[in-house]
Amino acid sequence: MRRRLIQSTLAVVLVVIAVFGVSLVIVESRTIEESARESVRSEAARLVSVVESRMVAGERVTAESMRTTVGDDRYIRIEVPGRSPIEFGEDPGADAITAEQTGGHGETVTVRESEGTVRAEVGRSLLIIFAVALLAIVAAAILAVRQAHRVAAPLTDLAETAERLGSGDPRPRHRRYGVPELDRVADVLDASADRIGRMLTAERRLAADASHQLRTPLTALSMRLEEIIATADTEDPADRATVKEEATIALAQVERLTDVVQRLLTNSRDPRSGSAVDFDLDDVVKQQMEEWKPAYRGEGRAIVRSGKTGLRAVGTPGAVAQVLATLIENALMHGGGTVAIRTRVTGNQVVAEVTDEGPGVDPELGSRVFERTVSGRNSTGLGLAVARDLAEADGGRLELLQQYPPVFALFLSRQADSSGGASGSRAAASSGSGSTSGSSSASGG
CATH class of the missing domain: 3.30.565.10 (Histidine kinase-like ATPase, C-terminal domain)
Structure with a gap:
C-alpha cells in the first residue's frame, strides 16, 4: 500500500510539473527573445538620438566620441552621410537579432546582438526551471513517503487490533492517529472490544456460576439415588414406600436442577430479568x-x-x-x-x-x-x-x-x-x- 501511495503521489506531481514546466519553458523562451529584440531596438533608437543631437550641435561624430555611449556586448554600425561608417564590436553575421534606425539628417544606426547570447540566457532560465522542478519532485517524494507512512502504519495497527479481537484478546487499545476516518475506525474497534469483553466475561461468569450452582442439587440428587438403590430390592412395603418417596424427591430435585439451569441462562442474557x-x-x-x-x-x-x-x-x-x-x-x-x-x-x-x-x-x-x-x-x-x-x-x-x-x-x-x-x-x-x-x-x- 505504501508503494502505491508513493507512486500515485509522484505520478501526480510529475504530470503537474510536466504540464506547467513545458508551458513555462515556452513562455520564458519567448519572453527572453522578445526582451532581447526590444533591447536591441531601444539601443538603436538611443544611439540615433545621440548622433542626431551631436550633428545638430555641430559636433563631429567619430569613433572616439561615440565609444563612451556604446556597449561592448553588441555590434554597432553608425553611418553618417559623407563620412566613413563607424563600427563597434564584432559582427555576428546572419545569426543575429538586428535593429536599424534612421535619423532626421540621414544618419543610420544598426545594432546587432548574437542569438547565441539569447540562447545562453534561455539555457540559464531553463536550468533554473529544471532545478526547481527537481527540487519539487524531491520534496514531493519526501512528503509522499511521510504521508504513506502516516496512512499505512495506522491501517497496519488497526489490522493487528482486529486480529487480536478475533484471537480472543478484547482489550481496547485507545490509540488515535490524527486522521478522522482512521480515528473513527479505531473508535468502532474499541467499542467492539468493550462489547466482546463484556460478552466473554458474561460467558465465563455463566460457566462458573452454572458449574458451581449445579453441584449442590447434583450432590443432593446423588444421595437420593443412593438411598433408592439401597432399598430397591427390599420386600418390605414400608421400604418400597420409602423408595417411592425418595424417587419423588429425586424427581423434584431434577426439576429444580432444570429450573436452576434456566435461571442461570436467563440471568446471563439479562440480569434484571x-x-x-x-x-x-x-x-x-x-x-x-x-x-x-x-x-x-x-x-x-x-x-x-x-x-x-x-x-x-x-x-x-x-x-x-x-x-x-x-x-x-x-x-x-x-x-x-x-x-x-x-x-x-x-x-x-x-x-x-x-x-x-x-x-x-x-x-x-x-x-x-x-x-x-x-x-x-x-x-x-x-x-x-x-x-x-x-x-x-x-x-x-x-x-x-x-x-x-x-x-x-x-x-x-x-x-x-x-x-x-x-x-x-x-x-x-x-x-x-x-x-x-x-x-x-x-x-x-
Missing part, C-alpha cells in the same frame, strides 16, 4: 430440609427449623431454594454443630436466617465473603456471590448479619410492588446489621 411470584416460604424451607437431612445425618449433625410459619414472600421459588441450598451447604462444609433455619418478619420483609455452631466467618473477610473468588477455606468463592445475585434479581437481599456465630439472612419482599420491597429490604438489612455483634466468616464457597 425475573419471574417473581407470591409463594409459600414454608414449602421451600421444608423442601430444603428434606433434601439436606440425609447429608447431615451422614455427618452426625442435625438441621432444624424455627421461627414464624405460614409466611408468604415475593420471589422466584427456585431461586430462593437455590439461595437457601447454598447457605445450608456452606454450613455443612465450613460450619459445625446444628444448623438452624429461622423465619421471621421485619417491616415489609420476610427473613430466612441460616446459622450454625461452627467457627464463623474469618474476621479478615467480613462482608467480603459475597465477593467472587473470595474464600476462606479452600473453596471456589462463587457460592455466596451467585446466591446474592439470585436474591437481588428477585428484589431481595442476602446479608451477613453476624460473623460469630455466623448468621446469614435472606430478605424477601412481602408485597408485589418491587420498589416497596426493595426499600423494605434495605431497611431490614440495615436493621439486621445494627444487631450484629461478633467478628468472623464462613467461606464464600
Whole structure:
C-alpha cells in the first residue's frame, strides 16, 4: 500500500510539473527573445538620438566620441552621410537579432546582438526551471513517503487490533492517529472490544456460576439415588414406600436442577430479568430440609427449623431454594454443630436466617465473603456471590448479619410492588446489621 501511495503521489506531481514546466519553458523562451529584440531596438533608437543631437550641435561624430555611449556586448554600425561608417564590436553575421534606425539628417544606426547570447540566457532560465522542478519532485517524494507512512502504519495497527479481537484478546487499545476516518475506525474497534469483553466475561461468569450452582442439587440428587438403590430390592412395603418417596424427591430435585439451569441462562442474557411470584416460604424451607437431612445425618449433625410459619414472600421459588441450598451447604462444609433455619418478619420483609455452631466467618473477610473468588477455606468463592445475585434479581437481599456465630439472612419482599420491597429490604438489612455483634466468616464457597 505504501508503494502505491508513493507512486500515485509522484505520478501526480510529475504530470503537474510536466504540464506547467513545458508551458513555462515556452513562455520564458519567448519572453527572453522578445526582451532581447526590444533591447536591441531601444539601443538603436538611443544611439540615433545621440548622433542626431551631436550633428545638430555641430559636433563631429567619430569613433572616439561615440565609444563612451556604446556597449561592448553588441555590434554597432553608425553611418553618417559623407563620412566613413563607424563600427563597434564584432559582427555576428546572419545569426543575429538586428535593429536599424534612421535619423532626421540621414544618419543610420544598426545594432546587432548574437542569438547565441539569447540562447545562453534561455539555457540559464531553463536550468533554473529544471532545478526547481527537481527540487519539487524531491520534496514531493519526501512528503509522499511521510504521508504513506502516516496512512499505512495506522491501517497496519488497526489490522493487528482486529486480529487480536478475533484471537480472543478484547482489550481496547485507545490509540488515535490524527486522521478522522482512521480515528473513527479505531473508535468502532474499541467499542467492539468493550462489547466482546463484556460478552466473554458474561460467558465465563455463566460457566462458573452454572458449574458451581449445579453441584449442590447434583450432590443432593446423588444421595437420593443412593438411598433408592439401597432399598430397591427390599420386600418390605414400608421400604418400597420409602423408595417411592425418595424417587419423588429425586424427581423434584431434577426439576429444580432444570429450573436452576434456566435461571442461570436467563440471568446471563439479562440480569434484571425475573419471574417473581407470591409463594409459600414454608414449602421451600421444608423442601430444603428434606433434601439436606440425609447429608447431615451422614455427618452426625442435625438441621432444624424455627421461627414464624405460614409466611408468604415475593420471589422466584427456585431461586430462593437455590439461595437457601447454598447457605445450608456452606454450613455443612465450613460450619459445625446444628444448623438452624429461622423465619421471621421485619417491616415489609420476610427473613430466612441460616446459622450454625461452627467457627464463623474469618474476621479478615467480613462482608467480603459475597465477593467472587473470595474464600476462606479452600473453596471456589462463587457460592455466596451467585446466591446474592439470585436474591437481588428477585428484589431481595442476602446479608451477613453476624460473623460469630455466623448468621446469614435472606430478605424477601412481602408485597408485589418491587420498589416497596426493595426499600423494605434495605431497611431490614440495615436493621439486621445494627444487631450484629461478633467478628468472623464462613467461606464464600
